[in-house]
Amino acid sequence: MKHSISKWVLPAYSALALLILMIPIGYTFVYSFNDSLKSNITWRGFTFDKWLNVCNVQNGAVCEAFGNSIFIGVVATVLATTLGTMIAIAMVRYRFKFRSQLSLFLFLPMATPEVVLGAGLAAQFLSIGVPKDMLTIILAHTMFCISFVVVAVKARVASLDPALEEAGRDLYGSALQVFLRITFPLLLPGILAAALLSFALSFDDFIITNFNSGAVSTFPKYIWVSAARGIPAEANVLASAVFIFALIIVVTVQVSGAARAKRLEKLHQAGVN
Amino acid sequence: MTTDTFAESGADLELVGIHKRFPGFTAIEELNLTIPAGSFFALLGPSGCGKTTTLRLVAGLEAPTAGRILVGGTDVTNQKSFQRPVNTVFQSYALFPHMTVLENVAFGLRRRKMTDPLGKAHEVLRLVELDHLASRRPQQLSGGQQQRVALARAIVNRPALLLLDEPLGALDLKLRRQMQLELKTIQEDVGLTFLHVTHDQEEAMTMADTIAVMNKGRIEQMGAPQELYELPRTAFVANFLGQSNLFTGPVVSTTSAGVAVDVAGHKIVVPATRAHRTTGEITIGVRPEKLTLHSAKPIHDADVNVMGPGRVTDVSFSGVSTQYLVEVPGAGTLIVFAQNMTFGSDVKFGDGVWVSWGVGHGFGLDDDPADAPRFEADFDTRSIAAQRHLEGA
Numbered sequence: 001m002k003h004s005i006s007k008w009v010l011p012a013y014s015a016l017a018l019l020i021l022m023i024p025i026g027y028t029f030v031y032s033f034n035d036s037l038k039s040n041i042t043w044r045g046f047t048f049d050k051w052l053n054v055c056n057v058q059n060g061a062v063c064e065a066f067g068n069s070i071f072i073g074v075v076a077t078v079l080a081t082t083l084g085t086m087i088a089i090a091m092v093r094y095r096f097k098f099r100s101q102l103s104l105f106l107f108l109p110m111a112t113p114e115v116v117l118g119a120g121l122a123a124q125f126l127s128i129g130v131p132k133d134m135l136t137i138i139l140a141h142t143m144f145c146i147s148f149v150v151v152a153v154k155a156r157v158a159s160l161d162p163a164l165e166e167a168g169r170d171l172y173g174s175a176l177q178v179f180l181r182i183t184f185p186l187l188l189p190g191i192l193a194a195a196l197l198s199f200a201l202s203f204d205d206f207i208i209t210n211f212n213s214g215a216v217s218t219f220p221k222y223i224w225v226s227a228a229r230g231i232p233a234e235a236n237v238l239a240s241a242v243f244i245f246a247l248i249i250v251v252t253v254q255v256s257g258a259a260r261a262k263r264l265e266k267l268h269q270a271g272v273n
Numbered sequence: 274m275t276t277d278t279f280a281e282s283g284a285d286l287e288l289v290g291i292h293k294r295f296p297g298f299t300a301i302e303e304l305n306l307t308i309p310a311g312s313f314f315a316l317l318g319p320s321g322c323g324k325t326t327t328l329r330l331v332a333g334l335e336a337p338t339a340g341r342i343l344v345g346g347t348d349v350t351n352q353k354s355f356q357r358p359v360n361t362v363f364q365s366y367a368l369f370p371h372m373t374v375l376e377n378v379a380f381g382l383r384r385r386k387m388t389d390p391l392g393k394a395h396e397v398l399r400l401v402e403l404d405h406l407a408s409r410r411p412q413q414l415s416g417g418q419q420q421r422v423a424l425a426r427a428i429v430n431r432p433a434l435l436l437l438d439e440p441l442g443a444l445d446l447k448l449r450r451q452m453q454l455e456l457k458t459i460q461e462d463v464g465l466t467f468l469h470v471t472h473d474q475e476e477a478m479t480m481a482d483t484i485a486v487m488n489k490g491r492i493e494q495m496g497a498p499q500e501l502y503e504l505p506r507t508a509f510v511a512n513f514l515g516q517s518n519l520f521t522g523p524v525v526s527t528t529s530a531g532v533a534v535d536v537a538g539h540k541i542v543v544p545a546t547r548a549h550r551t552t553g554e555i556t557i558g559v560r561p562e563k564l565t566l567h568s569a570k571p572i573h574d575a576d577v578n579v580m581g582p583g584r585v586t587d588v589s590f591s592g593v594s595t596q597y598l599v600e601v602p603g604a605g606t607l608i609v610f611a612q613n614m615t616f617g618s619d620v621k622f623g624d625g626v627w628v629s630w631g632v633g634h635g636f637g638l639d640d641d642p643a644d645a646p647r648f649e650a651d652f653d654t655r656s657i658a659a660q661r662h663l664e665g666a
Contacts, residue, residue, distance in 0.1 A: 166334050167367035169354040171381035171426070181380075185371045264413065 025243060032236035039230025050233040062234040065222035072134065072218065073202040076141035081195045083142075084149025085187070091150070092157040109147045117144065118211035125212060132214030140212045141205060145198040152197060156190025203242075283310040283466030284345030284358070284433035286331065291340035293326055293490075300326040301490040304340070308483075313460050313467045315481035317474055319513065323490040324470045328436050331468065332361045345433050355384070360427035361436040364443075366419050368411035374398070374422050375407040381430040397429040398422075400459065417448045424456070428463060435460075437469040441476065453479050474514050478502070486510045502560075504547060506639045511558050518607045519558040521642040527551050531632060537603025541578045541635065548637025556638040561608040563634040566597060566620050567627040578635065580604060581627030588622050599628055 031040055035047040055063035087106070091099060109117060121140050122132070130136060164186065168178035184191075206220040213221060223235050291304040301323040308314045316324040329335040331342060333354035341350045349357050360381065369377050375394050382390035398404040401421040411419055420440060427435055437456075441449045457480050460467050471477050477484050478498040485495040486509070494506045505511035508519060520536040527533070531542040532551050543557045559578075571579055583601035590613075597609040597620060607628055620626060 161365060161367060163363050163365050163367035164369060166332075166354070167361070167363055167369070168380075169334070170332055170359075170361045171430070172355045172384035173380075174355055174384075177384060182369060186369075 028236050029240045029243070032233055032240045034233050034236075036233045038232075040233045040236065041230060050237050054234045054237045057232060057234055061217070062222060062232065062238060065217040066219045066238050068134070068217060069203050069219035072137050072141060073199045075138050076145055076202045077195050077199045079138070079142040080145035080149050080198050081191060084146045084194060084198075085153050085191055087146070088150045088153035088157050089183070089187075092154055093162070106147045106150050109144045110151075114205075114207040118208035121208065122211040132212055132216075134216050136212045136214070137209055137216060137218070140208050141202040144205075144208065145201055148197055148201060149194040152194035153187065153190045156187050160186055283312075283464055285310050285343070286434050286466060286468065287341075287343040287346075288327070288331075289341045289343065291327070291330065291342070292338045293323070293330060293335065294338045299490055301330075301337075304490070304492065306485065306492065306495075308466060308468060310345070310466050311464050312482045313457065313469065313480055315469045315471060315477035315484045316487055317471060317477040317484050317514070318487035319472055322487040324472075324487050325438060327487075328361070328438050328468065328470045331434070332359055332436055333357050334361075358433040359436060360430050360432040360434075361438060362420075362423045362427050362440040364438045364440065366411075366423040366440075368419055368422055368426070370411055373408050373410060374403065374414070377411065377422060378426045378429050380426065385430070393429055394425075397425045400428075400462075401425045401455075416444055417452065420444060420452060421455075424459070428459065428465065431463070432465065434466045434468060437467060439471050439473075440469075441471075441473075449476070456480065478514070484514075486513060488513075504636050505558070506549060508556060508558075508638055508640050511636075511638065516561055516608055517558040518561060518564070519556055519638070520604055521554065521556045523554050524552055532557075532637060536580075537601070539578075539580050539604065541580075542575075542632045543635040543637045544633055547633075547635065549639035550637060554642050556640055556642045557635055558638065559630050559635045561596070562594070562610040563630045564607065564609040565629050566599070566609055566611060567629060568620065568624065570627050571629050576632050577629050578632055579627055579629045580607065582625045583607065583628065585620055585622055585624045585626055588620070599626055601628070 031043075032050055033046050033048065034040055034043055035045040035049065036042075037044070087102075090096070091103065118140070121136075121143070125132060125136050160183070164182055165178055168182040169175075173181065204220055206224060209218055210221060210224070217225075219238070223231055226232060226235065286306075286308040288304055288306040291301055291306075292299070293301040304323075304327065316327060318324045326335060330337050331344075333349070333352060333356075337350065341348055343349065344358060349359075368374075369380065372380070375391065375398070378394040378398060379390040382393055387393065395404055395407065398407055401424060403418060403421055403425065406414060406418065411422060414422065420443075423440065441452050441456075444452060453476060456467075469477070469481060481498060483495065484498055484501055486493045486501065488509050494501060494510045501510060501514055505514060505517070508517075511517035511519060520534070520541065522534045522536040522541075525533050525535045525540065527545070529545060531544050532548045532555075533540050533542050534555060534557055535541075536557075541557060545551065548555070548557070567581075570581065571577065573579075580601050583599040583604075585597055586600045586606065587596075587598035589596045592613075594610045594612050597611065599607045599609060601607060609628060
């Protein structure tokens with residue numbers, strides 16, 4: 001009985017789960033090659049046109065929205081990662097007043113429903129008279145990304161032996177040199193992970209963006225608007241491109257990691273003794 | 274600045290009236306210490322006695338609450354860690370995991386803009402016999418190798434003073450013995466002043482020229498290893514540096530030759546030159562290996578102290594010697610170490626025995642027996658670390 005479960009049920013269950021996960025992605029990818037007209041719902045034949053002329057429809061509205069999302073994502077990520085890293089280091093390395101309260105406040109944006117956050121921000125921008133455009137989107141994204149960066153980087157700082165920085169100071173490194181040559185390189189994996197997370201969050205945020213973007217179009221916003229009358233295949237093209245790009249990164253990291261582990265093992269066998 | 278050049282040789286270290294208070298407790302109170310240039314000095318004490326804090330004060334990783342620190346006559350109290358001509362070998366080694374062994378060793382040289390940092394790094398790696406591993410990362414080395422890299426990384430800078438924070442603590446016994454000898458050899462070769470912090474009394478005695486025994490933020494006694502062992506001044510030193518049999522009793526007579534003390538009816542004599550106090554209630558002691566066991570009462574001899582009869586309550590064999598515990602009514606339990614000169618022992622558990630030792634081996638402490646012995650440290654290094662964490666240093 002147990003034998004048959006492990007032999008059939010588990011693999012079948014896994015395959016089914018994987019299939020359900022992959023269907024929307026597969027659909028998006030396949031339909032990016034659909035020779036569609038206005039709506040991209042029925043299959044009308046295979047073509048590379050959409051991939052080749054992705055920016056040539058609707059005066060490039062898809063590409064403009066996509067470009068805006070990339071720009072906002074990059075700026076918000078740089079800001080949130082810089083500020084978040086500083087906060088994370090301060091929270092682990094130093095004891096100051098209201099430290100635990102700060103921790104709570106940083107947690108709040110992650111726990112608050114996005115609708116509330118978005119509406120609240122929109123109301124504040126309105127009441128202080130800031131017009132909604134690219135700037136307000138960047139501010140909003142930076143705000144909610146900081147929390148995630150702090151959480152990710154804090155874990156890394158906490159695992160960093162303070163003796164390493166002390167050794168740096170002891171070996172004639174000034175505060176700046178110790179940060180640049182020891183603290184920063186050692187935190188880098190955590191900072192990069194936080195930046196990636198932050199970019200991903202910013203790139204596909206719709207709810208908060210919709211409240212604070214005014215007339216500026218972003219990629220999620222464009223898709224939302226065009227979903228009403230059929231998403232153009234160009235959107236599928238861009239979405240597929242992002243997916244493939246992410247896939248390449250993941251595979252590269254995995255492969256190089258495995259190669260590194262193998263090399264280390266070889267070195268160990270060759271000669272610690 | 275003093276760090277522009279290599280120190281030609283070791284420098285004196287002087288600590289004047291150092292106090293260090295953390296919120297809630299005092300780690301060091303009124304510490305005065307002079308370590309002569311070129312010596313191998315050990316700070317020995319239990320966890321939480323303030324020895325690591327002392328080291329961190331000298332390194333500049335901690336600031337004293339009061340007092341001054343002088344290296345080679347220059348006041349460095351207000352200098353930052355990176356400005357001091359001092360290097361540390363950390364307990365955890367603290368090797369930079371993202372750099373090769375070579376870059377680790379060259380780190381200090383590069384910061385000081387020394388010429389040919391890599392050449393000098395290779396040279397010192399050859400000294401610790403690790404040059405063939407220069408391109409490895411620290412985590413690819415064994416514990417003993419990492420320890421040698423940490424040492425190389427510090428001595429390559431030719432500091433006037435090298436601080437060692439229990440650097441051998443993480444090594445197994447055999448490797449530790451080997452590293453002790455290597456460290457000592459390197460110290461003699463390069464002629465630097467070493468300040469070595471440890472809780473391992475055997476390590477301190479093997480390596481150091483001078484030992485300071487620290488307890489509760491104070492130095493209890495300072496001197497050459499043999500001097501400390503032969504003539505401990507306090508009960509703490511007598512028990513921390515090796516083991517001791519201690520007895521307390523009133524002085525019954527004092528002559529030029531010796532001080533006689535009444536210990537539960539036994540007259541025990543200590544040479545006057547080896548007794549710190551000669552009147553009233555005093556504590557005297559003798560080391561366990563100086564004692565001899567007898568199965569019959571020994572013939573009276575003025576040069577020999579005798580205690581007994583007592584009963585053997587424990588026998589434990591440890592290879593080189595056998596340790597006996599002998600319960601003598603009124604005087605407490607005595608520890609006796611006997612060399613295993615013959616196969617099997619003549620004295621067994623439960624036997625009635627007498628214990629004797631030459632008068633010349635006894636010593637008299639300076640402690641007032643009325644005070645409880647200051648042996649138990651009431652805080653440990655972990656609480657110091659926690660405090661440091663809270664302070665955010």
